[in-house]
Amino acid sequence: MGIRKFRVWRGDAAGGELKHYEVEVNEGEVVLDIVHRLQATQEPDLACRWNCKAGKCGSCSVEINGKPRLSCMTRMSTFEEDETVTVTPIRTFPIIRDLVTDVAFNYTKARETPAFAPPEGVAPGDYRMQQIDVERSQEFRKCIECFLCQNVCHVIRDHEENKPAFSGPRFFIRAAELDMHPLDAREDRKAYAQEDMGLGYCNITKCCTEVCPEHIKITDNAIIPMKERVVDRKYDPLVWLGRKIFRRDQLEGAVDSSVGRVHAEEPHEGVHWGRPKPAPQAAALGEDGHMDLTELTFNRPAAASPFGDDQEFPLPPEGLNYHHKDR
Amino acid sequence: MTTTAMRPSKARPRAAIAAKTLRTDKWRTPPLTIGAILLLFIVYSTVRLFMGRYYVVGDYGYLTPLYSPCLFKDCVPAASHFGQPLPAMPFFIPLGAIVFPVVAGFRLTCYYYRKAYYRSLWLSPQACAVQEPHKKYTGETRFPLILQNSHRFFFYLAAVVLAINVWDALHTFRGADGHFGMGLGTLIIWINVLALAGYTASCHACRHAFGGKLKHFSKHPLRYRMWVLISKLNPKHGFYAMVSLWTVMATDFYIMAVSAGWFSDLRFFN
Known part of the structure; x- marks a missing residue:
């Protein structure tokens, strides 16, 4: 295919710029191949993160011509021959160097999200579920944690100050997965999603769904159902009245916010x-x-x-x- | 100088890229197109709502969806399929005052239209990975946007309006002599009803109410089947939303044109 023009962002926290390169491109190659060729031939210290080169590890997230993509799944044949391909790091997270960013924000949010709570009296190994009850959640298990949805979401991409209050689409699918889980015993997932994860910040502009390399319908199947579930709990006077009249709020679904909520500041007991x-x-x-x-x-x-x-x-x-x- | 071995600390800088976006595709086209269509509909429906004329073709039973149900004393009798229990209103309350708040509220709080107008009219954001112009953003966490949570109530009301539209459409199989008849208007009105039915049935609140709220599908087989059916329609919600916008305008325009005598209805039978 010949020599192609590239612009790659080089720099670190102190600053950086888009540098121009001309690199050989062969048939069947993807953008990650070109980054590797740049490393091998022109820029030995060009930093990039990658692992499987098969679109399953979620490591090589970058922005290619301004669009959040996996560089291992973006074929060079999708660009015009005379087109300059711009490769930049994902913008929402702090830069480490070149194409590598610090995605620790996502791991902090993951730790804050309460884990699966098994039902009382059922021993591990005795969990039984029907397929139709779990298949909705299984879509969300396809997530490879590339964090492209987190990167593209304008709530934190354009507003750094929202980061403490907003967990992002990746964790809304986690919240939905657990709230729809037939054996999850926690009843406060809706309250948690609204109050602690910032579900209300989402304004349904669907960019997370657009960029998901696993084609998870994040907005339609996770965020909107969670928003509707929050409405059930909080804004639907009919449901509220029903709960009050039948005292359901004192029987099932009573929220005990002191149980099991994990916050980042709690000491982490590891190895x-x-x-x-x-x-x-x-x-x-x-x-x-x-x-x-x-x-x-x-x-x-x-x-x-x-x-x-x-x-x-x-x-x-x-x-x-x-x-x-x-x- | 940053190295990979630096300890993470708070508020570290992002990559210093000044450009608001590096996208090279035509990302402006979809929000501009959708925005233009939405504005056209807003202007058209406002004009038609306050026109107060040309909303019914009595001979053939055609009634525009913008005025149905027409319950005021000053409605044309042929337009009042449900009687006229309400008194005549001053000029600033249009004849469509019953239905318009319902359908406008349904569309305004709709999850598809929210995406459409947040992108096209509010630029929040105008396209994915394009920096939005607003300095502050609180989303739908506070007034007035927290009212978007009322979508399901508009859905319940819109389902009633849809039933009224079906009732009106059944009145269109009528000829000038009062017997069975059918014209181009009948066809247009029924296409509009189908588009509205697709839009209402594929709604996210509908999907939630019929089955989405359940934790155990296996205990509710009937609701599960409903949910599966609506889930098949739901991905086309945006399509039905835009199609029904056009069909409402087309239906209303056709009835206005026939009613005003700009051209006569093309009759198939009688």
């Missing part, structure tokens, strides 16, 4: 390593201030271990404390 966790180590930088990541010239086999270089694997079993709180 106990048997010793203090080492602080993250700064990477060795070259004279140009960039990491020397080319394997041929790097003085170590790989980047520093996050567990400390003196740690051997497998870890000594007596130092580990994997346990289930019920056992």
Whole structure:
């Protein structure tokens, strides 16, 4: 297919710019191939995140000609031959370097979302569900967490100040999945979605559905049903009256907000390593201030271990404390 | 200088890209087109609503959906299929004052139209991945947009209006001599009723009311089947929304033209 023109955003938190390149493109290639060729031939320190190259890991989210896309699933044949292809990092999250952003916001929101609560008196292994009861939720399990929906949502893309109050489309499908789950015992999912996740911020402009590489109908099948469920609970006087008259609010569905709500500030009980966790180590930088990541010239086999270089694997079993709180 | 080993801290900067969007496709076309159609409908229906004439063709039983039901004393008798229980109103209350708030509210709070006018008329955002011009955004969390949650009540009322439209459409199988007859107007009115039925039945609130609110489909097989049926219609909600907008305008225009004598109805029978 010949030589094609590219613009790639290069930079970090201190600033950056779109740099122009001319790169060879072959038949059948995708944008990620071109980024890799750029790394191999012209820019060895160009940072990009990728993993499976099959549209299933959700790592290589970037914006291509301004549209949020997976770079491994965007074929070069979809562009005109004389078209300059612009590749930029996803905009909604803090930049780390070049095409890599810090998507920690999403993991914080994931931790805040209450997990599946099994029904009382049913032991793990005894859960039984009918297919027609779970198939609605199964659509949402296709999510690969590429966070393109989170990136494109204008509520946080254009308004950084909304981030604390708004969880984003990816977590609305999680909320809907659990609220529709036939065995989930929590009754406060609707209240949680409205009050803590910021469901009301969504104005149904459907960009999340447009960009979803798994074609999940995020708006129609998750957000709107959740909005309707919130209306059931909060804004429907008929439902409200029914609940008051039949005292259903005191029988089933009574919200106990003190149970199980996890917030980011709660201490996270993870694996106990048997010793203090080492602080993250700064990477060795070259004279140009960039990491020397080319394997041929790097003085170590790989980047520093996050567990400390003196740690051997497998870890000594007596130092580990994997346990289930019920056992 | 940032490195991959930096600890995350609060409010770190995003990539410094000044352009509001880097999209190269024609992203302005859809919001402009939809916005123009919405404005056309708003202007057309306002003019027609306050015109107060040419809304019924008595000979053939044609009644425009913008004026049905016509319950005021000053309605043309042929237009009042449900009698005239209400007194005549001053000029600023149009004859369609019963139905218009219902259908306008139904469309204004509709999940499809919300997308359409938030994008086209309010630019919030005008297209995906295009920076919106507003400095502040609170979505539908506070007044007045929190009233969007009333969509289901407009749906219930719109279902009643749809039944009235069907009743009106049944009156159109009539010739000038009072016996069975059919004309182009009958066809146009029935196409409009079908489009309105598609729009109402594919509504998200309808889908929720019939089955979407359930946690256990297996315990409600009938409602589950209804939900499956509505779920098949629901992805076409936007299509029915736009088609029914045009059919309402076309139906009203045809009846106005025949009623005003601009051209006569093309009769198939009688």
